[in-house]
Amino acid sequence: MASETTVPVLLPEPELAPPRRFRTLRDLLRKKIALLAIAYLAIFYACGLLAPFIAPYGLNDQQLTVETRLQPPSADHLLGTDRLGRDMLTRVLYSARTTVVFTIVIVISGGLFLGLGLGLLAGYRGGWVDTAIMRTGEVLSGMPTLILMLAITASFRGRINSWSFWLEDHTFLGDDSKTLVKFTIISLATVPFAWLGSSRIVRSQVLAIREQAYVTAAESLGATTPRILIRHVLPGVMPLFLVGLSSGMAGIAGAEVALSYLGLGIDEPAASFGNLIGDVNGTRFFEQYPYLLVAGAGPVILFLFSWNLLGDALVDVFDRRQNSHR
Amino acid sequence: MGPGLAGYIIRRLLWAIPVLFLISITVFAMLRLAPGSPIDAILGQRYTEEQAAVLRDKYGYDDPLPVQYVKYIGNLAQGDLGVSTRHRDFTASEIIWPKIWISTQLGLIALVIVFGLGIPVGVYAAMARGTFIDPLTIAFWLAIEAIPTFVLVTLTSWFFALKLGVIDLGYEGVWTPNMTVPVLVMSLPGVAGVARFMRASVIGVLGEDYIRTARAKGLKEQTIVLTHITRNALLPMITVIGLSLPGITTGSLFVEVGFGIPGIANESLQAVLAPDYDVILALVLFGATLFVLANVAIDILYGFIDPRVRVGAGRGQ
Numbered sequence: 001m002a003s004e005t006t007v008p009v010l011l012p013e014p015e016l017a018p019p020r021r022f023r024t025l026r027d028l029l030r031k032k033i034a035l036l037a038i039a040y041l042a043i044f045y046a047c048g049l050l051a052p053f054i055a056p057y058g059l060n061d062q063q064l065t066v067e068t069r070l071q072p073p074s075a076d077h078l079l080g081t082d083r084l085g086r087d088m089l090t091r092v093l094y095s096a097r098t099t100v101v102f103t104i105v106i107v108i109s110g111g112l113f114l115g116l117g118l119g120l121l122a123g124y125r126g127g128w129v130d131t132a133i134m135r136t137g138e139v140l141s142g143m144p145t146l147i148l149m150l151a152i153t154a155s156f157r158g159r160i161n162s163w164s165f166w167l168e169d170h171t172f173l174g175d176d177s178k179t180l181v182k183f184t185i186i187s188l189a190t191v192p193f194a195w196l197g198s199s200r201i202v203r204s205q206v207l208a209i210r211e212q213a214y215v216t217a218a219e220s221l222g223a224t225t226p227r228i229l230i231r232h233v234l235p236g237v238m239p240l241f242l243v244g245l246s247s248g249m250a251g252i253a254g255a256e257v258a259l260s261y262l263g264l265g266i267d268e269p270a271a272s273f274g275n276l277i278g279d280v281n282g283t284r285f286f287e288q289y290p291y292l293l294v295a296g297a298g299p300v301i302l303f304l305f306s307w308n309l310l311g312d313a314l315v316d317v318f319d320r321r322q323n324s325h326r
Numbered sequence: 327m328g329p330g331l332a333g334y335i336i337r338r339l340l341w342a343i344p345v346l347f348l349i350s351i352t353v354f355a356m357l358r359l360a361p362g363s364p365i366d367a368i369l370g371q372r373y374t375e376e377q378a379a380v381l382r383d384k385y386g387y388d389d390p391l392p393v394q395y396v397k398y399i400g401n402l403a404q405g406d407l408g409v410s411t412r413h414r415d416f417t418a419s420e421i422i423w424p425k426i427w428i429s430t431q432l433g434l435i436a437l438v439i440v441f442g443l444g445i446p447v448g449v450y451a452a453m454a455r456g457t458f459i460d461p462l463t464i465a466f467w468l469a470i471e472a473i474p475t476f477v478l479v480t481l482t483s484w485f486f487a488l489k490l491g492v493i494d495l496g497y498e499g500v501w502t503p504n505m506t507v508p509v510l511v512m513s514l515p516g517v518a519g520v521a522r523f524m525r526a527s528v529i530g531v532l533g534e535d536y537i538r539t540a541r542a543k544g545l546k547e548q549t550i551v552l553t554h555i556t557r558n559a560l561l562p563m564i565t566v567i568g569l570s571l572p573g574i575t576t577g578s579l580f581v582e583v584g585f586g587i588p589g590i591a592n593e594s595l596q597a598v599l600a601p602d603y604d605v606i607l608a609l610v611l612f613g614a615t616l617f618v619l620a621n622v623a624i625d626i627l628y629g630f631i632d633p634r635v636r637v638g639a640g641r642g643q
Contacts, residue, residue: 033461033465131341135341135342135345136345136348138617138618138621139342139345139346139349139614139617139618141617143349143610143613143614143617144576144591144594144609144610144613146579146591147576147579147591147594147595147598147606147609147610147613148353148610150594150595150598150599151353151356151357151598151606151610152356154360154598154599154601155356155357155359155360155601156360157360157361157362158360158361158362159360159361250471250472254474257474258474258476258580261474261476262595277474277476277477278476280480282480283480283483283484283487283488284488286480286481286484287484287488293477293480293481297473297474297477300474301472301473301474301477302472304471304472304474305468305469305472308468308469308471308472308518309465309468312464312468312522315522315526319526319529
């Protein structure tokens with residue numbers, strides 16, 4: 001918008017733009033922060049996926065003696081042991097697995113399937129389809145999310161046993177059935193709220209792209225709607241969609257941690273960060289065994305922080321690219 | 327306020343009705359079809375079938391679901407939110423309004439802090455862009471945002487109550503010193519979002535011609551930042567403030583539970599766990615309605631503040 005021709009440049013350029021070396025320093029730091037975030041996320045995801053192979057102990061190896069319970073970090077147990085004498089590092093790794101699998105499941109179902117799908121549909125079809133989708137999303141995003149999630153999880157709670165017993169009897173899952181059922185329930189509670197932000201971004205992008213000449217050209221050449229959407233609209237939508245998705249990741253992962261903390265998500269015998277944090281029950285307990293909270297909360301806080309940083313950096317980079325187009 | 331705007335508002339409000347119906351039907355069905363009922367919560371572990379039958383009859387749980395729903399909506403249309411089963415002999419209204427008031431006061435204080443801190447931080451970061459101060463400032467607040475509330479509650483209550491002993495953890499009223507820490511825990515994680523938005527807004531304004539003109543006129547930097555940059559950058563902030571207004575009424579669950587505040591989030595959790603059908607429905611519908619109204623209000627407000635975006639004028643629909 002600030003065109004160089006209409007306003008004569010009265011001030012020397014350095015007054016307008018920050019000195020060059022600062023800008024490079026800032027860009028470097030920016031990039032370094034983003035790089036650090038990406039590196040941490042990569043490690044976290046690798047640890048989560050490989051948890052059963054790299055964990056030093058079994059997830060539920062208990063050692064119920066005074067010398068082995070609630071021990072501070074040592075060479076044997078790098079992050080100490082919990083009140084049942086289980087290795088904290090092992091539990092942290094398995095918790096990371098819960099977080100990793102959960103974020104992947106929600107990104108695919110809530111982000112890709114619902115967010116991208118409904119956004120494309122609303123933007124391209126327009127009319128009442130658009131209005132219905134967007135108004136529903138608007139109201140859903142204004143609801144007390146956590147309370148609704150609680151209502152959903154609580155209403156399924158009474159069925160956990162019957163469902164998991166059925167699964168145990170009829171499938172190969174065995175002992176994992178209960179965890180799978182709980183996992184499904186928190187996913188069902190999160191998905192209705194996971195598509196709201198991304199579908200709005202996708203829709204507005206589609207609205208802009210739809211008016212482009214190449215889309216009109218494809219339409220007049222008789223291309224089918226799915227073809228136009230996938231070949232012509234989608235590539236333009238993806239960058240901003242990914243930016244929006246990465247900004248929402250911390251919220252998605254945080255939802256599982258919060259539900260598990262309340263005892264409505266993943267709990268024993270499986271591991272979740274919410275569960276580890278919930279084990280640190282009260283301030284007196286924390287004062288006595290601070291390392292339990294550090295071990296249980298630290299990795300996941302860094303995980304959420306990394307997603308926040310990455311999302312922020314991506315938004316920034318994208319903003320700048322858009323500004324330079326003007 | 328032309329006919330276009332009025333029509334637009336009416337359309338928006340009309341759209342809210344089917345959405346609210348859909349929400350109420352979904353939540354209603356979800357609650358009734360779930361195992362566990364208020365009867366168990368009232369009578370406890372052991373009870374006779376006769377006792378249960380009396381209560382089911384009293385609350386009308388024996389009717390078919392559609393009949394129950396129609397009755398509920400009929401009462402709702404007359405302003406009757408139903409009865410609480412967790413607090414017996416109280417109506418849902420008697421339970422929720424005082425608690426909503428407690429949460430709203432705390433939420434309002436927190437909102438003032440969030441924007442009171444977030445806006446200056448955002449302007450500061452934007453003006454410092456190009457230096458390392460900008461990313462570090464934002465990163466600091468993003469780090470605060472990343473700490474789950476229940477961890478913050480544990481850390482702050484340990485530090486301020488146990489270690490320093492400057493506050494008590496009991497609730498004695500909203501406007502007491504004890505509420506300082508809970509309010510801070512509610513507000514500090516929100517600063518990052520506001521700051522980032524404000525920062526982007528300021529950077530957008532910085533490229534405008536009138537800023538260059540102001541600089542060319544030789545105005546003091548302070549004047550430019552305050553009157554030219556900040557004021558214009560605040561305009562998009564209206565949406566953010568408006569959209570966060572309904573949220574202050576719902577309270578912060580972990581803060582209320584952690585600090586023993588008898589607010590609405592605390593009640594919601596208990597209502598969900600009980601379950602207390604009418605109270606849950608009342609809370610959900612209250613939240614949804616408020617949000618719809620806030621959205622419409624923002625649209626109207628925008629029309630007054632910035633005539634360029636007046637709806638209905640250039641929408642071409």
